[in-house]
Amino acid sequence: MMKIIAYLVTLLLITGCFACGGDDEGRINDAVETDWLIPSAQVMDGGPGKDGIPSIDNPKFTSTQNVDYLEDTDLVIGMFNGGAVVAYPHPVLDWHEIVNDELGDMSYALTYCPLTGTANAWDRSLSAGSSTFGVSGKLYNNNLMPYDRSTDSYWSQLTMSCVNGDLLGEKINTFPIVETTWKTWKRMFPVSIVLNEDTGFDRDYDRYPYGDYKTNNNRIIFPLSIDDKRLPRKERVLGLIEDYGKKVYSLELFENPKAIHDVIGEKDLLILGSKEDNLILSFENIGLVDFEIDFSNFPIIGRDANDNVLDVKGFVRSGPFAGEQLDQPNAFMGYWFSFGAFHDGIEIYEN
Amino acid sequence: MIFLLVLFNALLLGTSLQGQTCCTAGAPISTSLAINAIDSNMLVVQLEYSFNSVNRLVDDNEVLRNDPRSRTGQNLMLKIDYALNKKIAFSAILPYVNQARESFSQAEVSNGLGDLTLLAQYNFQTKPKTSISFLNKPMNNFGLALGIKVPTGKIFHDDDRGVVLSPDMQSGSGSYDFLIRTFHQKNHFVLKNLSLMNSASYKINTTNQHFGDPQKLAGRQFKFGNELILQTQLFYNLLLQTNFILPDVGLQLRISEANVEQGVLSSNSGGQWLSIPFGLAYFFKQKSTLRVFGELPIWQNLDGLQITSDYRFGIQFRHFLNL
Numbered sequence: 001m002m003k004i005i006a007y008l009v010t011l012l013l014i015t016g017c018f019a020c021g022g023d024d025e026g027r028i029n030d031a032v033e034t035d036w037l038i039p040s041a042q043v044m045d046g047g048p049g050k051d052g053i054p055s056i057d058n059p060k061f062t063s064t065q066n067v068d069y070l071e072d073t074d075l076v077i078g079m080f081n082g083g084a085v086v087a088y089p090h091p092v093l094d095w096h097e098i099v100n101d102e103l104g105d106m107s108y109a110l111t112y113c114p115l116t117g118t119a120n121a122w123d124r125s126l127s128a129g130s131s132t133f134g135v136s137g138k139l140y141n142n143n144l145m146p147y148d149r150s151t152d153s154y155w156s157q158l159t160m161s162c163v164n165g166d167l168l169g170e171k172i173n174t175f176p177i178v179e180t181t182w183k184t185w186k187r188m189f190p191v192s193i194v195l196n197e198d199t200g201f202d203r204d205y206d207r208y209p210y211g212d213y214k215t216n217n218n219r220i221i222f223p224l225s226i227d228d229k230r231l232p233r234k235e236r237v238l239g240l241i242e243d244y245g246k247k248v249y250s251l252e253l254f255e256n257p258k259a260i261h262d263v264i265g266e267k268d269l270l271i272l273g274s275k276e277d278n279l280i281l282s283f284e285n286i287g288l289v290d291f292e293i294d295f296s297n298f299p300i301i302g303r304d305a306n307d308n309v310l311d312v313k314g315f316v317r318s319g320p321f322a323g324e325q326l327d328q329p330n331a332f333m334g335y336w337f338s339f340g341a342f343h344d345g346i347e348i349y350e351n
Numbered sequence: 352m353i354f355l356l357v358l359f360n361a362l363l364l365g366t367s368l369q370g371q372t373c374c375t376a377g378a379p380i381s382t383s384l385a386i387n388a389i390d391s392n393m394l395v396v397q398l399e400y401s402f403n404s405v406n407r408l409v410d411d412n413e414v415l416r417n418d419p420r421s422r423t424g425q426n427l428m429l430k431i432d433y434a435l436n437k438k439i440a441f442s443a444i445l446p447y448v449n450q451a452r453e454s455f456s457q458a459e460v461s462n463g464l465g466d467l468t469l470l471a472q473y474n475f476q477t478k479p480k481t482s483i484s485f486l487n488k489p490m491n492n493f494g495l496a497l498g499i500k501v502p503t504g505k506i507f508h509d510d511d512r513g514v515v516l517s518p519d520m521q522s523g524s525g526s527y528d529f530l531i532r533t534f535h536q537k538n539h540f541v542l543k544n545l546s547l548m549n550s551a552s553y554k555i556n557t558t559n560q561h562f563g564d565p566q567k568l569a570g571r572q573f574k575f576g577n578e579l580i581l582q583t584q585l586f587y588n589l590l591l592q593t594n595f596i597l598p599d600v601g602l603q604l605r606i607s608e609a610n611v612e613q614g615v616l617s618s619n620s621g622g623q624w625l626s627i628p629f630g631l632a633y634f635f636k637q638k639s640t641l642r643v644f645g646e647l648p649i650w651q652n653l654d655g656l657q658i659t660s661d662y663r664f665g666i667q668f669r670h671f672l673n674l
Contacts, residue, residue, distance in 0.1 A: 045517040050456050209655060219613075220615075
């Protein structure tokens with residue numbers, strides 16, 4: 001019996017040797033960065049790992065008229081700078097989440113989270129210098145956490161700030177974006193360039209990788225810190241997130257196209273939307289009154305009672321305010337649950 | 352010569368049932384579901400090392416190129432079998448698990464003891480009386496094994512920032528899982544030196560309500576999909592005086608249901624895998640076996656996008672002790 005016991009002990013020792021080095025031995029990144037601006041217990045590892053979802057760092061484009069890889073109902077994220085106009089289709093973004101790009105003098109990372117349905121364009125100029133961003137593989141409230149490749153700091157897309165790493169606490173600057181369907185985009189911008197499927201990665205961009213996630217209100221992959229059920233979780237809303245106030249506007253408000261004159265804080269805002277066109281635009285108002293929406297004659301989007309004619313970029317084409325440009329607040333589309341989770345009790349616009 | 356029969360049976364029953372996916376926490380416990388010792392008063396101690404390369408990115412059944420990820424899994428498994436009599440036997444399996452996940456920007460590794468599996472097996476037919484020439488004797492045996500996997504493995508490995516790693520990077524599943532396995536073993540299959548082994552295993556997984564450290568990650572629910580493994584394997588014995596060599600080759604079908612996250616089926620998990628397991632065993636000094644084995648996938652039809660195994664190999668040592 002002693003022989004047997006000795007034999008088993010030897011085997012256990014061999015097993016133990018396999019464990020030598022302890023947990024997490026062999027990491028390349030040995031730095032310990034455990035200071036978080038968000039509850040680290042609510043940061044989830046999505047599974048693919050850091051850069052397991054590859055960002056697009058050398059984007060390639062196709063002109064609007066040559067695009068044959070999109071359906072009319074596909075959503076796109078649009079940006080413009082001067083005369084340059086570019087669109088990033090959701091079917092490509094679903095697989096890559098971040099595009100490091102430039103448009104005119106703007107250098108930005110277009111970040112998109114398939115799980116929260118949110119996109120925003122981040123200025124890549126950081127206090128530590130210009131950087132590109134990658135997908136960290138972590139999520140907070142189901143939302144993308146990019147990391148910057150200059151300092152390896154982790155950021156939160158929806159707090160738009162650095163939450164872990166050397167740049168802890170730094171806020172990100174954003175550029176305006178617009179989200180709509182490919183069908184509407186073509187009408188708005190017949191001349192534009194569109195991110196194509198030549199990404200350098202072999203992916204089936206015709207297939208949505210998350211099954212029924214877009215429409216299944218019961219399907220939330222990771223726990224939420226706040227599960228606000230005032231609206232269906234996957235209802236698409238425009239979230240306006242500014243220092244002067246926060247509010248969401250559901251696309252359902254715009255069953256009939258209309259303009260909403262709203263005030264948040266002391267800021268006068270103009271919210272224009274059409275569910276049929278799958279489009280909500282927001283501007284900081286400079287005095288337009290009784291605005292009448294008209295999405296049938298893009299790029300013109302309507303006029304006010306004083307015949308100020310506004311285009312989709314916010315320029316007043318004619319009228320008393322001709323030549324003025326309305327600023328766009330920091331606002332972007334997303335699933336309702338994400339705004340509810342990040343902004344406790346956020347105001348919902350109601351008719 | 353009793354040990355020879357035991358050795359042979361051990362080899363037949365102990366062949367690999369490894370799954371092809373990386374997406375299970377801890378060691379592939381189905382690897383060694385069967386109980387080897389079938390003779391009374393005999394203890395079988397087994398030590399097995401296996402390496403699983405998980406570097407094939409598959410979308411449904413299409414293999415994709417240019418994946419920035421790679422995964423490996425290494426398992427060291429200690430298994431002890433004890434036979435109460437010729438019909439009833441018990442077994443315990445304890446793995447030590449090493450999981451690695453790597454991209455061009457980061458490598459993460461987790462090590463730890465996995466989940467303990469306990470099994471009980473019943474053989475419906477006792478073996479024929481043994482002799483040196485037992486390999487030439489007909490044998491037709493059915494067996495049934497039931498087991499439970501106890502969540503002894505660590506489930507809160509974290510990264511260098513304190514974030515708990517995903518469930519498939521943990522050493523354990525955090526759940527009590529249940530196993531059932533049946534097998535049929537037939538000697539003299541077509542040829543005198545040929546034996547056939549068929550088996551079916553089903554693993555019923557339960558939900559870990561709090562994946563990770565309950566103090567740190569309350570609320571996350573995760574359940575690995577139930578899985579069915581069907582395997583058929585042929586063994587050919589080559590006698591070399593008192594020692595002998597036993598090559599084997601087979602076919603394995605693994606069917607896995609999708610994982611369940613927060614109560615909802617995960618869209619990029621589950622599927623069917625077809626692979627060829629193979630091995631070569633050497634019996635020596637009438638008390639031990641040394642076996643090398645491998646497994647190559649030949650077809651898969653996965654649900655959504657998954658990174659999956661492109662090959663696996665391992666080495667296994669068994670020693671038989673008379674109590």
